[in-house]
Amino acid sequence: MFKHTHQFRMRYSESDQLGSYYNSRLLEWMEVGRTELIRSTGCSYSEWEARGVMAPIVEATLKFKGRAAYDDLLEIETICSREGRARLRFESVVKRAEDGQLVAEGYTIHALINRAGKPIRIPDWINNLLTGEHDL
Amino acid sequence: MFKHTHQFRMRYSESDQLGSYYNSRLLEWMEVGRTELIRSTGCSYSEWEARGVMAPIVEATLKFKGRAAYDDLLEIETICSREGRARLRFESVVKRAEDGQLVAEGYTIHALINRAGKPIRIPDWINNLLTGEHDL
Amino acid sequence: MFKHTHQFRMRYSESDQLGSYYNSRLLEWMEVGRTELIRSTGCSYSEWEARGVMAPIVEATLKFKGRAAYDDLLEIETICSREGRARLRFESVVKRAEDGQLVAEGYTIHALINRAGKPIRIPDWINNLLTGEHDL
Amino acid sequence: MFKHTHQFRMRYSESDQLGSYYNSRLLEWMEVGRTELIRSTGCSYSEWEARGVMAPIVEATLKFKGRAAYDDLLEIETICSREGRARLRFESVVKRAEDGQLVAEGYTIHALINRAGKPIRIPDWINNLLTGEHDL
Numbered sequence: 428m429f430k431h432t433h434q435f436r437m438r439y440s441e442s443d444q445l446g447s448y449y450n451s452r453l454l455e456w457m458e459v460g461r462t463e464l465i466r467s468t469g470c471s472y473s474e475w476e477a478r479g480v481m482a483p484i485v486e487a488t489l490k491f492k493g494r495a496a497y498d499d500l501l502e503i504e505t506i507c508s509r510e511g512r513a514r515l516r517f518e519s520v521v522k523r524a525e526d527g528q529l530v531a532e533g534y535t536i537h538a539l540i541n542r543a544g545k546p547i548r549i550p551d552w553i554n555n556l557l558t559g560e561h562d563l
Numbered sequence: 564m565f566k567h568t569h570q571f572r573m574r575y576s577e578s579d580q581l582g583s584y585y586n587s588r589l590l591e592w593m594e595v596g597r598t599e600l601i602r603s604t605g606c607s608y609s610e611w612e613a614r615g616v617m618a619p620i621v622e623a624t625l626k627f628k629g630r631a632a633y634d635d636l637l638e639i640e641t642i643c644s645r646e647g648r649a650r651l652r653f654e655s656v657v658k659r660a661e662d663g664q665l666v667a668e669g670y671t672i673h674a675l676i677n678r679a680g681k682p683i684r685i686p687d688w689i690n691n692l693l694t695g696e697h698d699l
Numbered sequence: 700m701f702k703h704t705h706q707f708r709m710r711y712s713e714s715d716q717l718g719s720y721y722n723s724r725l726l727e728w729m730e731v732g733r734t735e736l737i738r739s740t741g742c743s744y745s746e747w748e749a750r751g752v753m754a755p756i757v758e759a760t761l762k763f764k765g766r767a768a769y770d771d772l773l774e775i776e777t778i779c780s781r782e783g784r785a786r787l788r789f790e791s792v793v794k795r796a797e798d799g800q801l802v803a804e805g806y807t808i809h810a811l812i813n814r815a816g817k818p819i820r821i822p823d824w825i826n827n828l829l830t831g832e833h834d835l
Numbered sequence: 836m837f838k839h840t841h842q843f844r845m846r847y848s849e850s851d852q853l854g855s856y857y858n859s860r861l862l863e864w865m866e867v868g869r870t871e872l873i874r875s876t877g878c879s880y881s882e883w884e885a886r887g888v889m890a891p892i893v894e895a896t897l898k899f900k901g902r903a904a905y906d907d908l909l910e911i912e913t914i915c916s917r918e919g920r921a922r923l924r925f926e927s928v929v930k931r932a933e934d935g936q937l938v939a940e941g942y943t944i945h946a947l948i949n950r951a952g953k954p955i956r957i958p959d960w961i962n963n964l965l966t967g968e969h970d971l
Contacts, residue, residue, distance in 0.1 A: 439870070440723060440863040442716035444769060449712050450620045451590035455848045458586075462847070462906060473906040484586045489623040497716060498870060498881040535586075575734070576727045576857050580850035580905060587848060591712040598711070598770060609770040633852060634734060634745040722892045722943075723862035730858075756858045759897040807858075 429507045429557050431464035434524055437499045447494040453531050454487065457519045460505035461535075464517070468556040480550060482515060482537040489533035493523075500524040507557050510536055513548050515557070565643045565693050567600035570660055573635045583630040589667050590623060593655045596641035597671075600653070604692040616686060618651060618673040625669035629659075636660040643693050646672055649684050651693070701779045701829050703736035706796055709771045719766040725803050726759065729791045732777035733807075736789070740828040752822060754787060754809040761805035765795075772796040779829050782808055785820050787829070837915045837965050839872035842932055845907045855902040861939050862895065865927045868913035869943075872925070876964040888958060890923060890945040897941035901931075908932040915965050918944055921956050923965070 435456070443449040465472045475482065495501060502524045510516040515537045521530040539547050571592070579585040601608045611618065631637060638660045646652040651673045657666040675683050707728070715721040737744045747754065767773060774796045782788040787809045793802040811819050843864070851857040873880045883890065903909060910932040918924040923945045929938040947955050 436870070438863060439715060439866050440721050442721075443711060444714035444716065444718045445617060445619065446716045447619075449714075450594075450623070451587040451712060454587035454590065455846060458847050462844070466906075471906060473904070481581065483581065483583075483627070485627050487586070487623070487625040487627075489625075491619070491621050491623075496881070498874075498879060572734070574727060575730050575851060576859060578852035578857075579847060580852065580854045582852045585848050585850075591710060594711050598708070602770075607770055609768070632745070634738075634743060717889060717891065719891075722866075722895070723859040726859035726862065753853060755853065755855075755899070757899050759858070759895070759899075761895040761897075763891070763893050763895075 429464065429468065430504065431460070431467045432502060432504045433460055433463040434500060434502050435459060437495050437497055437501055439497045442497050447496065448530075450489075450491060453489055453491070453521070453533065454535075456501070456503055456521060457487075457505070457517065457533065457535060460503040460519050461507075461517050464505045464507055465557065470552075470556055475553070479542045480547070480553065481540050481542075483540060484535050485514070485538050486536040487533060489531065491531050492529045493531075495521075495523060495530045501530065509549060509554070513546060514538055515549065565600065565604065566640065567596070567603045568638060568640045569596055569599040570636060570638050571595060573631050573633055573637055575633045578633050583632065584666075586625075586627060589625055589627070589657070589669065590671075592637070592639055592657060593623075593641070593653070593669065593671060596639040596655050597643075597653050600641040600643055601693065606688075606692055611689070615678045616683070616689065617676050617678075619676060620671050621650070621674050622672040623669060625667065627667050628665045629667075631657075631659060631666045637666060645685060645690070649682060650674055651685065701736065701740065702776065703732070703739045704774060704776045705732055705735040706772060706774050707731060709767050709769055709773055711769045714769050719768065720802075722761075722763060725761055725763070725793070725805065726807075728773070728775055728793060729759075729777070729789070729805065729807060732775040732791050733779075733789050736777040736779055737829065742824075742828055747825070751814045752819070752825065753812050753814075755812060756807050757786070757810050758808040759805060761803065763803050764801045765803075767793075767795060767802045773802060781821060781826070785818060786810055787821065837872065837876065838912065839868070839875045840910060840912045841868055841871040842908060842910050843867060845903050845905055845909055847905045850905050855904065856938075858897075858899060861897055861899070861929070861941065862943075864909070864911055864929060865895075865913070865925070865941065865943060868911040868927050869915075869925050872913045872915055873965065878960075878964055883961070887950045888955070888961065889948050889950075891948060892943050893922070893946050894944040895941060897939065899939050900937045901939075903929075903931060903938045909938060917957060917962070921954060922946055923957065 441452040506518045518534040520532045577588040642654045654670040656668045713724040778790045790806040792804045849860040914926045926942040
C-alpha cells in the first residue's frame with residue numbers, strides 16, 4: 428500500500444451549468460492523483476510507458492458526495508494497492524482543502540500491458556516501488 | 564423500464580496518446596445517451612430543469628471493455644429504471660456500430676432535487692414518461 | 700472552396716457555471732465540422748491519416764458572439780480553402796439552428812505533415828477532393 | 836501591464852492520438868494562467884464574480900508552435916493589459932519548463948459584464964489591481 432496527497436485548484440472549464448464540477452472531471456482528477464502518487468515513488472508513469480508498461484483503466488467506481496466550485500482548492504488522496512497479480516487498484520478521496528468537506532470518492536482498477544498490448548503481471552520493479560508488498 | 568439507442572462518432576478531442584478514447588469521455592457519452600433517451604419520451608431533460616427538477620449524478624460504475632478510435636461510429640444503448648422512490652438508474656452499453664464490438668458499459672445513479680437543491684421523490688410525470696412503472 | 704453544414708446538440712459537459720458553453724468547446728466543435736466536411740468529400744480524415752497525411756492545427760482565431768445552452772441544436776458551417784501551397788484553412792460559423800442566432804465564428808489553419816512529422820505540400824488527391832482548386 | 840508565470844503538468848486527458856496536446860486544451864491552460872495572474876493581485880477572479888463582475892471571453896488568437904507530452908512540466912506566462920476602456924487583454928506564452936521550448940502562444944480579449952449581463956467599463960478597483968494603468 429502506498430499513499431499520496433496532492434492539491435490542485437478546480438478550473439473554470441471543469442464547472443457546468445449547475446454550478447459545481449461536471450462529473451467526468453472526477454476521472455481526470457483521479458488521473459492527476461495517480462500521476463503524482465507514482466511520481467512520488469521516484470519513477471514517474473511516463474517512465475513506466477518509456478519502459479514499455481502501460482496501465483489502461485479497466486474499471487471505475489465513483490461516488491459523488493458534494494459540490495465544488497471554480498477555484499476551490501481541492502485535495503486528492505490516492506492509495507495504491509495490488510488487485511491480484513496482474514492489476515493495480517487506486518482509491519481516491521477528493522475533499523475541499525479549506526474545510527475538509529467531502530467532494531467525491533472512488534477507485535479505478537488498471538491492467539498492465541506491454542507495448543504489444545498483451546496483459547502482463549505486475550513487474551517486480553513496479554511492485555517494489557508502488558505497493559511495497561514483497562510477497563507476490 | 565425505458566430503452567433508447569443513439570449513434571455518434573468519436574471525436575479527435577476524445578482520443579488520448581494511447582490511441583483509444585480517454586476514460587472520462589465515457590461519462591460524457593453516457594450523458595448524451597441519457598439526454599437522447601429522455602428526449603425520446605417527448606419531454607427533454609432541459610425541460611425537466613425548466614420545470615425545476617434537476618437530476619445530479621450520485622454514483623457511477625464503469626467497465627472499459629475495448630478500444631475505440633477517432634471517427635469510429637459508436638452506438639450507445641441506454642436503459643432507464645427506478646432505483647427506489649427517489650432515484651433513477653441509467654444503464655449504458657457502448658459498442659462499435661460497424662462490428663458490434665463492445666467498447667464499454669456501466670451505469671449511473673441520479674438523485675432528483677428541486678431548485679433549492681433539496682432531494683425530492685420521482686415526480687409522477689417523470690415516472691410516467693420515463694419508467695412506465697405505475698406502482699410507486 | 701468546399702462547404703459543409705453539420706448539426707449537433709450542445710452537451711451538458713460543454714456548459715460552464717456562467718450557463719453558456721465553455722470557450723474551449725468551440726475548437727472541439729470546429730473539429731467536428733472539419734471532420735464532417737472532409738467525410739462529405741468521400742474520403743474521411745481518418746483515411747488521410749491511414750494514407751500518412753496528418754493535418755495538425757497551427758493557428759486559430761475565434762470570435763465568441765452569443766450564448767448557447769445545454770441541448771441547444773447548433774449548426775456549424777465549415778468552409779475549406781487552400782492557404783498557400785502547403786496549408787489548409789477552415790472557416791467556421793456556429794449558429795443556433797432554431798433561430799439562426801450567431802454563437803461563434805472563427806478559422807483554423809492546418810499544416811500537412813507526413814508520418815515522419817515533416818511538412819509536405821497539399822497532395823493532389825487532397826486538393827482535388829477538398830478545395831476543387833486545380834491551379835496549384 | 837501585469838505579468839505572472841505559472842507552472843503546471845500536462846495531464847493524460849489533455850493528450851490526443853497524435854501524441855501531443857489536443858488543441859482546445861490551450862484555451863484551458865490560458866484560463867489557468869489568467870486565474871493565477873488575477874489571484875496574484877490579491878483579489879481572485881472568483882472574488883470578481885462575487886462582486887458582480889464577469890469577464891467572458893469575446894475573442895482568441897492562438898498559435899500552436901511545438902509539441903508537449905503527458906507529464907511535461909509546462910510554464911505559462913500571462914500578461915494583462917487594457918484593451919480600450921471596457922475590455923481586458925491577456926497574452927499567453929506556453930513553454931516547456933525543462934528546455935524552454937515554445938509550445939504555444941496567443942491572446943484572449945474579455946468584455947466585462949455585470950450580473951444582468953450588461954457590458955460595463957473596467958471598474959477602478961480592477962484597473963488598479965490588474966493593469967496598474969491609472970490614466971483611464
